[in-house]
Amino acid sequence: MKxxxxxxxxxxxxxxxxxxxxxxxxxxxxxxxxxxxxxPYQYDVLLLPNLYGDIVSDLCAAFVGGxxxxxxxxxxxxxxxxxAVHGSAPDIAGKDIANPxxxxxxxxxxxxxxDDAPTASLVENAMFDVYKxxxxxxxxxxxxxxTSEFADAVIAALA
Numbered sequence: 001m002k003x004x005x006x007x008x009x010x011x012x013x014x015x016x017x018x019x020x021x022x023x024x025x026x027x028x029x030x031x032x033x034x035x036x037x038x039x040p041y042q043y044d045v046l047l048l049p050n051l052y053g054d055i056v057s058d059l060c061a062a063f064v065g066g067x068x069x070x071x072x073x074x075x076x077x078x079x080x081x082x083x084a085v086h087g088s089a090p091d092i093a094g095k096d097i098a099n100p101x102x103x104x105x106x107x108x109x110x111x112x113x114x115d116d117a118p119t120a121s122l123v124e125n126a127m128f129d130v131y132k133x134x135x136x137x138x139x140x141x142x143x144x145x146x147t148s149e150f151a152d153a154v155i156a157a158l159a
Contacts, residue, residue, distance in 0.1 A: 068099030126157035
């Protein structure tokens with residue numbers, strides 16, 4: 001990791017010189033996590049290699065309710081990938097207990113990225129309605145519904 005971290009840092013330092021208006025800093029991952037817990041508002045953007053990005057995104061997901069709620073977007077110059085931050089969650093796959101909100105949120109991000117804000121807003125409002133009603137929420141957010149019941153409630157709210 002010393003070599004890959006070193007390469008990442010050298011590249012970041014080099015690129016940062018082209019953007020003097022942006023404050024550049026370096027912190028080891030355990031201190032960064034502690035700082036995020038103690039005072040997350042000190043950061044606007046975190047640039048991290050994959051492993052540390054995974055650690056930090058999982059930590060930050062806890063701030064908003066957990067991995068089942070957090071969308072993910074990987075944006076490149078010519079392509080974009082949208083996914084739930086938690087990944088495939090194989091331990092709960094097929095058990096009708098996963099919270100589909102993260103995947104739904106990722107879909108909303110994708111629709112906005114594709115310049116389809118009206119559809120994104122429809123889906124988002126339907127999802128918000130389900131949360132407001134509190135009748136079809138999954139266990140991780142205090143409900144008793146399964147994945148299918150939550151999804152059906154969102155679909156019904158679209159109508």
